[in-house]
Amino acid sequence: MKLLQRTITAILPAPMVERMRSETNRWQVRCGACGATQPLWEAGGIRYKKTATASVSATIMACPNCGCLRDAVVERSDG
């Protein structure tokens, strides 16, 4: 877990952390270079109480597949 996630799971009550984790797990990060995807939670991200109106957003990630640090797309993984 990344620092932000460790901090949040240490501070917040477990049921809230579970909701946050399951909500985050509906999202994935797709590398802009090679197209590899990984679950947003594993990428260190947290998405909570955001609506589907902003269903795609951009971020920067270090891709575990190609190793490059570049723009990536955060998108719903459940369609």
Ligand SMILES: [Zn+2]
């Ligand atoms: Zn990549």
